[in-house]
Amino acid sequence: MERKILLTECPDSKGLIAQITNICYKHQLNISRNTEYVDPVSGRFYMRTELEGVFNDATLLFDLDRALPAGSERSLVSQRAKRVVVLVTKEAHCLGDILIKVFDGSLALDIAAVVGNYPELEQLAARFDLPYHYVSHQGLSRTEHEAALLEVIKPYEPEYLVLAKFMRILTPAFVAQFPEKIINIHHSFLPAFIGANPYQQAFERGVKIIGATAHFVNDDLDEGPIIQQMVAPVDHNYSADDMARAGRDVEKAALSKALQLVVEDRVFVHGNKTVIL
Amino acid sequence: MERKILLTECPDSKGLIAQITNICYKHQLNISRNTEYVDPVSGRFYMRTELEGVFNDATLLFDLDRALPAGSERSLVSQRAKRVVVLVTKEAHCLGDILIKVFDGSLALDIAAVVGNYPELEQLAARFDLPYHYVSHQGLSRTEHEAALLEVIKPYEPEYLVLAKFMRILTPAFVAQFPEKIINIHHSFLPAFIGANPYQQAFERGVKIIGATAHFVNDDLDEGPIIQQMVAPVDHNYSADDMARAGRDVEKAALSKALQLVVEDRVFVHGNKTVIL
Amino acid sequence: MERKILLTECPDSKGLIAQITNICYKHQLNISRNTEYVDPVSGRFYMRTELEGVFNDATLLFDLDRALPAGSERSLVSQRAKRVVVLVTKEAHCLGDILIKVFDGSLALDIAAVVGNYPELEQLAARFDLPYHYVSHQGLSRTEHEAALLEVIKPYEPEYLVLAKFMRILTPAFVAQFPEKIINIHHSFLPAFIGANPYQQAFERGVKIIGATAHFVNDDLDEGPIIQQMVAPVDHNYSADDMARAGRDVEKAALSKALQLVVEDRVFVHGNKTVIL
Amino acid sequence: MERKILLTECPDSKGLIAQITNICYKHQLNISRNTEYVDPVSGRFYMRTELEGVFNDATLLFDLDRALPAGSERSLVSQRAKRVVVLVTKEAHCLGDILIKVFDGSLALDIAAVVGNYPELEQLAARFDLPYHYVSHQGLSRTEHEAALLEVIKPYEPEYLVLAKFMRILTPAFVAQFPEKIINIHHSFLPAFIGANPYQQAFERGVKIIGATAHFVNDDLDEGPIIQQMVAPVDHNYSADDMARAGRDVEKAALSKALQLVVEDRVFVHGNKTVIL
Structure with missing residues (x-):
């Protein structure tokens, strides 16, 4: 059976x-x-x-x-663990949440490697015995950096790339290598606050709820099919930094939930939307 | 078609x-x-x-x-409006929410009549041109009161009875007349705070969330199949009365949502549970 | 005392x-x-x-x-009921929720009158014995229409105007008559989906959460200080119409909660934000 | 300054x-x-x-x-990190969430040690360079086991004990050593489902929402002052195991939020309730 x-x-x-x-x-x-x-x-x-x-x-x-x-x-x-490579920059919360969930068996991912454009998270990956590739973008053109990323990613033959707060915009050429296979966490309730510094924008607008959006990446920045969105209440007491801190919990929860749906083969892509069965 | x-x-x-x-x-x-x-x-x-x-x-x-x-x-x-009789006591919020939703076309109920064991809500029913039957329980045994209720309800041949804050316990003999056809809103997050004065109980326990439960009525008080539950945050600033007030919004939302599911023929009863498709 | x-x-x-x-x-x-x-x-x-x-x-x-x-x-x-005039267009849910809450004593508003640019909600106002002024915008310039509105509103000397799904954009000249005294419900989670047809926009973007925003009106459309925001989950099964229907519950809840805060004198306006104490 | x-x-x-x-x-x-x-x-x-x-x-x-x-x-x-000892049994999710939050600087705890009545989580503590004390209860009376726990805990002079899914009932004598200083996460929305196997109980009752409760421990099991409660929706598709899995996310979020409040010196104990300022 x-x-x-x-x-x-x-x-x-x-x-x-x-x-x-x-x-x-x-x-x-x-x-x-x-x-x-x-x-x-x-x-x-x-x-x-x-x-x-x-x-x-x-x-x-x-x-x-x-x-x-x-x-x-x-x-x-x-039903088996999906093979992924996780891309990060400096923030630990999304990677950390994924690592703990994989560790305790509640998220069926096979993390082949972690790739970062900064060295900050190497130690965290090492704590879970994962290879970490530090691929700095400094001094490189966008094309050169992406070529360097591909060089370390490709040998792992990942089924999905997980952008766990990877703070670089990817070119269409890169995205085309992994069609509908790159999952990003965006630090806002899209389509509100597209682009940079969403928590600063949210603070300046005086919103009462912040959010995060997990989505597939396509050619248009912040425009790919949405898999999962989550929110948290904020109020006038929150500085932009407080909002960012509250947002980190929402980001990691939304990304982990989206990965859970992908792992269970529930997510169909339909144009710029998802159907989740 | x-x-x-x-x-x-x-x-x-x-x-x-x-x-x-x-x-x-x-x-x-x-x-x-x-x-x-x-x-x-x-x-x-x-x-x-x-x-x-x-x-x-x-x-x-x-x-x-x-x-x-x-x-x-x-x-x-x-798919057509379900024919119901609504039973009430004194509180207007659940009846009012149902009336407005039926009025604006967002809830497909055909309210045949409102029946109350107090006269308080007669005026509200009249504002929406609904017959109101005041059937006081005073001076009557429980059996006599239920016989009086049945006498006014039966001629309407309702598909469902909606207990919209009807603060009387129904006997198994009455319930048996409408098997799996009586929908109640209970003013707590069942099974917490079964029985009387749940907001007073919640206040005394110092909970941080209150809730409401819409369920089918069976023979055991507060034990019927749950259709819908909703919650709201509270804190130390809430008196028992404040909790009750906050609870009213949750109660009406949970009851209306449960009725919506019933109206759309989504609710199957399975033992003491529901399956909602 | x-x-x-x-x-x-x-x-x-x-x-x-x-x-x-x-x-x-x-x-x-x-x-x-x-x-x-x-x-x-x-x-x-x-x-x-x-x-x-x-x-x-x-x-x-x-x-x-x-x-x-x-x-x-x-x-x-x-602490006493605030005197308001409610402006509406055709949709009953926000007006209805306010009427029921005022009726059952849970919202301390003194509704002086309802003003609509369509006749649809006259009957609902009448059911609660409220004067209804039908002030059509048809055939009038925006300035003429606002003058007509002012003529019926001013004699009531309202402390606040409540835009309960009043689907007209107000000019700065009109807004200047009621500085920080006009409360609007916008049918989106601002600043997402500014402008017309937000549920259609939300549907096309494939969002997983919709929202509503209650805010003070200032000169910039959809840019006034936010008082309250609420959200509800949606999924691929929701058509734009389904989203609008789900949104109605969120809209009325957000508007009623904002009015509750205003009634309790908790809302300070601070530039384009609110401080809620 | x-x-x-x-x-x-x-x-x-x-x-x-x-x-x-x-x-x-x-x-x-x-x-x-x-x-x-x-x-x-x-x-x-x-x-x-x-x-x-x-x-x-x-x-x-x-x-x-x-x-x-x-x-x-x-x-x-x-405002400085609070010194704590964390007690665990076998489940990693609460300990893991705390470790990641301390690691990334978002939770100001100084974890002196982890103490477990099983060896399962020793490796996780080691990954974060924390001492782990395996104090089995097997073959010991409750009093003997608690004496053994105290022996390893006391030298660390913790300000708080954090029960991060420590599945043992503590005696009043033990609790009296740390009055209002033991924070527990209970895997239900108290007071619903007091006692053992709450997810099995929730499954059998057919609830539509599950929850978790972070509270101070006092002499009465599951009766201490509640600090934080959180909930998550479930439905008929959830087995008792599925509910437990969904519950793990709620448990860790509620415990981490409660610890955040304690770390910020916001929690006053008032009889069997908390005041959170």
């Missing part, structure tokens, strides 16, 4: 759920949970099916491919 | 989703949303299927009944 | 709390609650003092005026 | 704020923030005063002692 997850994405048509679940039934697989969504605007169909039984992956996928319409994507994934 | 919702509940068995969605497909009905849950302890299967198309209810249900295992329950419901 | 609230605002200087509380003590007034804030950027001092005792307002204020530095503002207010 | 916090607690009497702030003024100390609370039931006065200036602690306290009524307690504390 194994457990796998079938992820299906295709143009909607009548009878899709029946067709897919019929095939599962024919393969004597039990469906322990099934969630499905049809986007009413685009007519795109998404389904996540938790299956139990004895799998013959090749014949199951063959049967599915015959049944599904053109333009379909499907995958059958085993 | 009509829209209906198919609700299915039965013992789990392999291929159920396929069987049910096949039948819908055969009837040329499109599934716009499908959610499903199998309780891992009891092995009970629940499914809520939003359908669009031209319905022949009789043949659809006939086909389903042939396919489903023994012990199944299924219904095909049109 | 009376209860009053002393509100003090002035440039900070050493010993201010001692000076003010000394004067209260000298007048044999008991301080049941005192909250104070010094803005570290501007060096402005704010204090709210709840007093109990026998008041001689004139001598108390005379003593305070002698003690306080130049540039001080102070007032001694009795 | 130094910054200190004056904490005052005494029977209420007219003019107290004036007297205390006068003394501060006389000592040429600036009050940057002052919060005060009078419990209306007991008539007990609490005040927290943030002071800036040049301190002569002895004369300041001498002046205060002359002014304050009998039964007063006052202290003048410098």
